[in-house]
Amino acid sequence: MKKSKVTSIDVARHAGVSQSAVSRAFSRTPTQSGVSPETKKRILKSADELGYRPNAIARSLITQRSNIVALLFSYLDNQFYALALEKLCIELQKTGFHALVFMMPSTDEGVEETVSQLLEYQVDGIITASVELSSTLVKFCSQREIPVVMFNRFQEHEGIASVTTDNVSGGRIAARHLIETGHRRIALLSGWERSSTSRDRKFGFEAELRENGHRLYVHEVGHFDLKRTGEAIRKMFGDPNDAHPDALFALNDYMAIEAISILRSELKFSIPDDLSVIGFDDIPLAAMPEFSLTTLRQPINNMVTNAVRQINELVRKNIVEVENISLAPKLIERRTVKQRR
Incomplete structure (x- = not known):
């Protein structure tokens, strides 16, 4: 025979309180009409003895x-x-x-x-x-x-x-750091172009370059995607006859780390001797010794x-x-x- 379900009414009777006091004792949101610590302790003890658990679905129907x-x-x-x-x-x-x-x-x-x-x-x-x-x-x-x-x-x-x-300020900081460290052929690897993060970081980066008498050397879209990032990096750095950029700003660490991996293992670049790289986010992987990525930290x-x-x-x-x-x-x-x- 199926055991009947314990209700808040049963707990109230067992603890000698009202049903509303039981509801307030189990409420996740404190209210001005809460129960005293002593009453709540008695209610919880009764609930434990009876095997009562509050019904979140039923509560949501009441509270909307x-x-x-x-x-x-x-x-x-x-x-x-x-x-x-x-x-x-x-x-x-x-x-x-x-x-x-x-x-x-x-x-x-x-x-x-x-x-x-x-x-x-x-x-x-x-x-x-x-x-x-x-x-x-x-x-x-x-x-x-x-x-x-x-x-x-x-x-x-x-x-x-x-x-x-x-993000606009972050883009400006990245550009300023590259300019102050003597870089001249500065590349940008942007993300999905309709996202506000990519748009604003790119805007700040280009504005800071322009105001300091520089312009983007080359720009490709990585779309915040590993495959698209790889294609963009090979396009920017794959031709040995081209004067390649001396710095790259990737609009997040995810793309920056993929770019570094391809540049080192496939295209045989030395980072940072041949190319400086800056990312954005400061994900845990960026601090790993094999990357040690300079980046903009999001709080x-x-x-x-x-x-x-x-x-x-x-x-x-x-x-x-x-x-x-x-x-x-x-x-x-x-x-x-x-x-x-």
């Missing part, structure tokens, strides 16, 4: 909140996003949310269909990383009062919060904290106006840039 935040990622082979996913999940759990991860297309194709599917899960909010949203989707989420926070992306849509690194912990704080405040309706936060990058000097003066 699922306590689920959708995390949208387009790829995790880049260490930066794998690390960001881990940190976002941990930080969300601290604030009483559960993360529901959706893998998205690497471009903006098919995003609308996937987002429409995830909304069937009644998510309380959305954090997008490496994903751009169309105006239609932004309007769709706004009409349903589903807050959206963009992580490492920025779009000029009203009502959309964002947390990014100051990932600060980015995660601010993204989760915003989604929490927007879901709880503690704030009305969204924030677009831009944090300063930091140049991390290692051993892939040579002083050429």
Whole structure:
């Protein structure tokens, strides 16, 4: 015979309290009308003795909140996003949310269909990383009062919060460092050209070169993709008769490390003697001795904290106006840039 399920009413009777006190004792979100420590201890003791576990689905029907935040990622082979996913999940759990991860297309194709599917899960909010949203989707989420926070992306849509690194400033810092170390034939390896990160880093880099009397020696698109990065590097450096660049700025470490690997093993370049390389992100692999990559560090912990704080405040309706936060990058000097003066 199937054992009957223990309910919050059973716990309330056993502990000698009201059913609402049981609900408040198990609430993940503190309220002004919480229960005293002594009462909560008695309730939890009764629940343990009876084998009671709160029903999250039933609670969501009452509160009209699922306590689920959708995390949208387009790829995790880049260490930066794998690390960001881990940190976002941990930080969300601290604030009483559960993360529901959706893998998205690497471009903006098919995003609308996937987002429409995830909304069937009644998510309380959305954090997008490496994903751009169309105006239609932004309007769709706004009409349903589903807050959206963009992580490492920025779009000029009203009502959309964002947390990014100051990518324009990061591009300028990279260019300035190469100029100050005596480089003249400076190349750029950009990412997916419709992403805000690639666009802004490229803009800052070119602006700083131009203002210092320089121009790009050569530019190729790696699309934040290993295969496309390899093709771009072979195109830039594969002809031994060409005067090759003396410096390369790759718009993320993922592409920079792939570029270094091909340049060393296949094209027989010495880094940094033949070519200096700068990346962007400062992923753990960049600090490994075999790469020791000079790069621009994104303050990932600060980015995660601010993204989760915003989604929490927007879901709880503690704030009305969204924030677009831009944090300063930091140049991390290692051993892939040579002083050429």
